Amino acid sequence: MIIVHDILQARENIEGVIHETPMLYSAQLSEICGNQMYFKGEHLQKTGSFxxxxxxxxxxxxxxxxxxxxxxxxxxxxxxxxxxxxxxxxxxxxxxxxxxxxxxxxxxxxxxxxxxxxxxxxxxxxxxxxxxxxxxxxxxxIPPYDDPFIMAGQGTIGLEILEQLECVDVVVVPIGGGGLISGILTAIKQTKPKVKVIGVEPQTANDTFLSLKNNKITAIPPTSTIADGLRTSQPGNMTYPVIQKYLDDIQLVSEDEIKQAQAFVLERMKQLIEPSSAVTVAAAINNKLGVKDKKVVCVLSGGNVDIRKLPYLSS
Structure with missing residues (x-):
């Protein structure tokens, strides 16, 4: 497993290439969700994602x-x-x-x-x-997620979250192959273990959910979801043990819930995020986080949207 030292080294290695992305806040979503809702803006990152x-x-x-x-x-x-x-x-x-x-x-x-x-x-x-x-x-x-250098690089998001919002209570992270959440989990749980980390997957791409339920890596058949960045067959051999050790909770969201969350963020927050980002917002809006009156950070993982497909948001 990677450790915080690896993430700190990664931070030095990628400095000057990546942006330190902003922490956004929505008063309206805070009222809807019953929490103080913050959003880590990786959709504003260089190349459009974390x-x-x-x-x-x-x-x-x-x-x-x-x-x-x-x-x-x-x-x-x-x-x-x-x-x-x-x-x-x-x-x-x-x-x-x-x-x-x-x-x-x-x-x-x-x-x-x-x-x-x-x-x-x-x-x-x-x-x-x-x-x-x-x-x-x-x-x-270059693996997409199952590699210590990849995981450590993604973990720098966790360091930034802790620095930008020192009193954070909950961090909500999308799960695909697990590179993002395993890095963030390592950064947060080895620094401030009381911070709760919740993972979110689409219902149709629930390989990590099933793996945790079965207590072993579990593959799923080929599937489809509008959250195409989360469409993996199974969690990684390196990422899964980190998830299994540290993750506090995992939730699933439907395709309709993802669409509605993406549309809400675009309409009310004026932020264009991709469906893979919207899963965290979907979980919050639909009361799946199991917390109230807490400071919650949803990771908005990317903003690379094919604008020709936007009409589906109004369907």
Missing amino acids: KIRGATNKVKQAVKQGATFITAASSGNHGQAVAYIANQLGVSATIVVPVDANESKLNAIKAYGGTIEKCGTTSAERLPRAKVLAREHNGVF
């Missing part, structure tokens, strides 16, 4: 060891982040994406200098292909 933190930490390490070609498997945000930092460091990057990847995310990967290859619809399909490409070209594969 992924740049872990990607920068890992790619810098790979380049330091001599890498000149890297690959990644991603539904979009991780790929954008890897393409961006690879381009900044002068190395080539190929990103393996699902065949139904968000068009805006694909365009961003190309804009950051990445080469795109499409493969399947699940992480179980695209991960092996990215690893093959790395071997064929003597390159380095």
